[in-house]
Amino acid sequence: MPIRIDQLLTEAFQMKASDIHLTVGVPPVFRVHGDLKRYGETPLTEEDTREIAYQTIPEKVVPDFKEAGQIDYSYEISDVSRFRVNAFQQRGAISLAFRTIPTKIPTIDDLQMPETLKNLSGTAQGLILVTGPTGSGKSTTLAAMIRYMNETMRKHIITLEDPIEYMHDHGASIIDQREVGFDTLSFADGLRAALRQDPDVILVGEMRDLETISTAITAAETGHLVLATLHTWSAASTIDRIIDVFPHGQQAQIRVQLAGVLTAVISQRLFQTMDKDGRRAATEIMINNPAVSNLIRSEKVHQIPNVIQTNRALGMHMMDHSVKSLMEQGIISYEVAIPYLQGDD
Numbered sequence: 001m002p003i004r005i006d007q008l009l010t011e012a013f014q015m016k017a018s019d020i021h022l023t024v025g026v027p028p029v030f031r032v033h034g035d036l037k038r039y040g041e042t043p044l045t046e047e048d049t050r051e052i053a054y055q056t057i058p059e060k061v062v063p064d065f066k067e068a069g070q071i072d073y074s075y076e077i078s079d080v081s082r083f084r085v086n087a088f089q090q091r092g093a094i095s096l097a098f099r100t101i102p103t104k105i106p107t108i109d110d111l112q113m114p115e116t117l118k119n120l121s122g123t124a125q126g127l128i129l130v131t132g133p134t135g136s137g138k139s140t141t142l143a144a145m146i147r148y149m150n151e152t153m154r155k156h157i158i159t160l161e162d163p164i165e166y167m168h169d170h171g172a173s174i175i176d177q178r179e180v181g182f183d184t185l186s187f188a189d190g191l192r193a194a195l196r197q198d199p200d201v202i203l204v205g206e207m208r209d210l211e212t213i214s215t216a217i218t219a220a221e222t223g224h225l226v227l228a229t230l231h232t233w234s235a236a237s238t239i240d241r242i243i244d245v246f247p248h249g250q251q252a253q254i255r256v257q258l259a260g261v262l263t264a265v266i267s268q269r270l271f272q273t274m275d276k277d278g279r280r281a282a283t284e285i286m287i288n289n290p291a292v293s294n295l296i297r298s299e300k301v302h303q304i305p306n307v308i309q310t311n312r313a314l315g316m317h318m319m320d321h322s323v324k325s326l327m328e329q330g331i332i333s334y335e336v337a338i339p340y341l342q343g344d345d
Contacts, residue, residue: 003028003048005055006077011039013081013100014240016278019096019135021084022049023090033279034272045162049094053087056096061181072181074101074163084165099135101165105147106140116285116315117266121145122153126263126288127220129207131232136269137281138229139165142203145227149173149201156198160190161205180205187212195219204228210245217254220261234319235265235286236304259296262288267319269340271332280331282340283318284308 006030013022017030024046028039031250056075057065065071070088075098077083084099108117117209120128130138143166150171157173162180169175184190187204188211195204195218207213207228220226232238239258246254267284286292291307294300308316318339329339 003052005052006080008039009075009077009083009098010080011263013077016101017303020096020100022096022098023134024049024051024093024095033276033329034270034277036172046093049096052094053094056085057087058182059233064181072162074165074179082165082167084163103167104144105166105168108144108148111137111144111281113144113281114283114285114315114317116264116287117141117145118148118254118315119315120264120266120287121148123225123263125220125223125225125261127216127228127258127261128263129228129238129265130268130270131234131238131265133231133233137279138268139205141266141268141281142227142229146175146201146203150175154219155200157201157203157267158194158197158199159203159205160184160187160194161203162187166304172304188215191215191219195224199224201225201227206230207242213242213245217257217261221257232267234267234305235308236301238265238267239301239304255297255299259288259293260294262293264288269319271323271326274333275333280326282319282322282326282332283317285316287311287314287316289314 006111012030015030015032017032019031021029022044025043027042030039040266058073060147061071061073065087073085075083075085081103082101084101087094087096130141132138146157146168150168150173153172155173157175159177164177164179178184178190182186191204191212192215202219202224204216207216207230216226216228230238230241232241242258243251243254265286268281270279270281272279286308292304295303305318308318323337323340326332327334
């Protein structure tokens with residue numbers, strides 16, 4: 001019996017699954033509040049996953065999938081949800097990973113994120129980076145910040161995404177959303193074009209390469225607010241990662257530029273709650289001030305945690321502080337928290 005993908009995804013959405021994995025040899029697997037759960041007993045066949053892939057992959061990018069062996073795209077079920085999808089070849093078969101994208105964009109308050117994010121959303125120019133591992137809620141945090149701007153400010157906001165996840169309506173702001181592969185060839189191409197489109201705010205779904213990072217820094221230098229994500233785990237590692245992307249001969253100049261344009265780094269991780277009925281984000285927030293800027297320029301990035309710890313009044317805090325707070329409030333368990341707590345805290 002063929003797999004009815006819309007029915008399967010609807011069931012997953014109703015079970016509050018964040019991810020759906022379709023792989024040959026096992027039944028569909030849902031990630032619910034961080035745990036993997038098999039759905040049914042019937043293993044998927046090569047024909048099942050191939051049929052689902054070609055039902056859901058947009059016709060325009062099928063040749064790209066066949067050539068590259070993987071593709072990112074979005075899929076929507078009306079009145080249910082949107083899904084971010086990665087289809088990929090493995091051992092001669094096709095596997096798919098669906099990420100559920102809620103149709104309702106959460107607010108910063110809904111996410112129970114620090115009020116600092118509202119203040120940062122009102123920044124006129126600079127570079128704000130939201131970082132963390134895959135599946136840590138970076139896109140959701142950025143969507144909430146864009147929603148806050150859209151409700152409270154008059155801005156022209158351009159987003160560059162691969163694929164588009166949350167769909168924003170125009171509010172107080174104008175929001176243009178461009179999808180890499182459909183509306184623009186690459187993040188770098190879309191970012192260069194955005195500079196000619198009179199934006200106030202540019203969201204870059206991911207800073208993947210030197211060209212995109214360099215153009216994003218230039219955009220921030222020229223009077224725009226740039227929001228972007230990176231797969232790094234802390235403020236200090238984020239700065240090192242950006243600088244290390246550039247050739248050695250350019251790194252001194254990039255340090256100076258980054259010290260000047262960086263506004264903040266928000267690092268986050270999701271933790272399963274004690275009641276196992278959801279997940280909460282723990283955060284590390286670094287706001288660029290003269291002390292941080294000086295450490296970036298003088299190649300003393302490793303000292304940034306000391307500045308964060310001594311500037312909590314400015315809205316900064318370390319990851320272990322946030323994790324400890326969630327644990328003490330009874331939101332997450334000691335067992336979940338302990339790997340992220342420093343021994344001397």
